[in-house]
Amino acid sequence: MGIELLENGLSVIVSFTRIILEGISVFCIIIGLLATLKFVIRHPSVLRDLPFFRLRLCLASWLALALEFQLGADILATTIAPSLQALAKLAAIAIIRTFLNYFLGKEIETEREFQEKNLTR
DSSP states (O other): OHHHHHHHHHHHHHHHHHHHHHHHHHHHHHHHHHHHHHHHHHOGGGGTSSSOHHHHHHHHHHHHHHHHHHHHHHHHHHHHSOOHHHHHHHHHHHHHHHHHHHHHHHHHHHHHHHHHHHHOO
């Protein structure tokens, strides 16, 4: 009975934390969208001057952060029900999100380097 009580308590804590992480992820995307829109409003010429690196860099940074929180939420969700199917799903999600985050990070790095190169000219 004591172990079941601990398992139920842990399940509640994990579920609550997972929801918080997912909410933070959504919040990061909303902040990224608002920051990007704010940048466009302050610098409307960015829409005419393609490529618009600063705009992409702003949104990409927030998306990368949101992906990190989503991955954490998925890991927690698997701790509650560690079935073979749930673990396989987590592995697939982790691989996809890791690749997305890796390439998003590379794009951010390239954008920053390009931006710094153009600012020094």
